[in-house]
Amino acid sequence: MTSGRRGRLNKQWLWVGLYALTMAIIPNVLANNYYMKMLIVLAINTIIVIGLNLLMGYAGQVSLGHAAFYGIGAYSSAIMTTKYGMSAWLGIVAAILVGGLVAYLIAIPALRLKGHYLAMATLGFAEIVHILFIELREITGGTDGLYGVPAPSIAGFAFDTPQRLYVLVWMVLVICLVMALNIAKSRVGRALRAVHGSEIAAASMGVDTAKYKIQVFVLSGILACVGGSLYASMAGYVSSESFTLTVSITLVTMAVCGGMGNVWGAVIGASTLTIMQEYLKSYNDYNLVIFGAILILAMVFMPQGIYGAFSDLAKKLKHRLQAIPETAGEQHAAS
């Protein structure tokens, strides 16, 4: 039994290697700023959706407020660098600390709620934060936002071009991916799924349900903040318009469409929907209509998400392939 599990784990790291390798090759094939920026956004979305998937897919806690953490990360970074002259790295650290603290303070009361009520509470939180981004003009720049967010640099080497920032963002993504896969496969991941399945049963097993719910909420908030901080570095400015309710819903849609309860589902969902959104921009006013229609069809025909649908298909194919030699053997014996 253990060797079977080990085999699956090794296969998983092989996938991580392949994914990282593909991402390393892509800049050589698509070497222009437009694609690079799109891939940076894709990576940032993936980082956030990985956290959201841990929270929603694994622990079963719905959040419609992740645009708030995304914004808190971006603004923390921007404020620290533009107003206090800190380096971009310290901006990222500040984003993690501020985001983690806010997530912790929100998680304690919010996670007493369940299902729709939790969704409504996080939605309310996101709206409050969004209004604060606009109204705290002296700190956030109001509707104008903040300009001049610097790119991170190491020993004089600045990640100031899309190609360079791509490398940094994708390294962060791979770290987040490995961390999430480790959590998912560990006893913590099992505990989160237990909380999702039945809080009473999880508590009966000795799982500290309140602690795990808070921890995963904080972790997912921090990942959104890291994404926000990297976004600020890429764009060079932050504005409240980038962190609206629509962004929260889009992030949740990425998690759901990719496949909940699987880290790779988050990767697939964020990648597919980011690329789709980008290409649909050419349809101007109709892009949201087409986007919505595709999502409805996807959910009707793939209720388990893209990952779930392909995983089921692979299993069916495997069963069929295994059945062919048996049928052939029976026919041979009959003849």
Added chain:
Amino acid sequence: MLDIRGLRASYGHIEVLKGIDLRVDEGEIVTMIGSNGAGKSSLLKTISGVVRASSGEITFKGKNIERWSCAKIVATGMSHVPEGRQLFGPLTVFENLQLGAYTRYRRDSKKEIDEDTEFVFEMFPVLKERWKQTAGTLSGGEQQMLAIGRALMSKPQLLLLDEPSMGLAPIIIQNIFAILKDLRKKGLTLLLVEQDAMVALSIADRGYVLQNGQVVMADTSQNLLDNEEVKAIYFGHRKKAH
């Protein structure tokens, strides 16, 4: 092993346990019978720490545990098989069992936990056959076996069982209760909550009758089986049928 005095618990303003006194000695099977809404499941949840007691004392192995967390109670040697099994449906049989050993990971070695998994598989061979299968795809009887097996993974001395016969065919109920008897022989103490009073009293040493959050009767199982009031309330139809 377990001593409860004046235990009270509420859901909001509604008091569900109104001063329960109960005792379970080591090696015993004690059953708690009562109709729907009597407070049986709430009592088990309060003992295992899922629901907080508003007052009263719960003493387990000489320690007051009424303010302890579930995790600490499980680690001290009490395990709860909740009502309706409450398995983790999308997780495999093996993962469900691993979760049962959740509090032991820092205390015991992996070898010990693997040995206990094997012990559970020996006790329920069907679970070994289906170890990769998700719990949600098992039959009702298999799910009950998994719920008991999962609870055994924490290596309890006292097992709290909430309606293990719920929704099962009579032949499966017989199997499950035979397993419970077997567990007692292996040294486990059991506190069993059941609506099927006849089945529960047939394997228990002693029983308590619960009504509206209060113990209204406590005696040996044989005396309760012979009690006219118990007969009238719980076996009325059954006796007439005989």
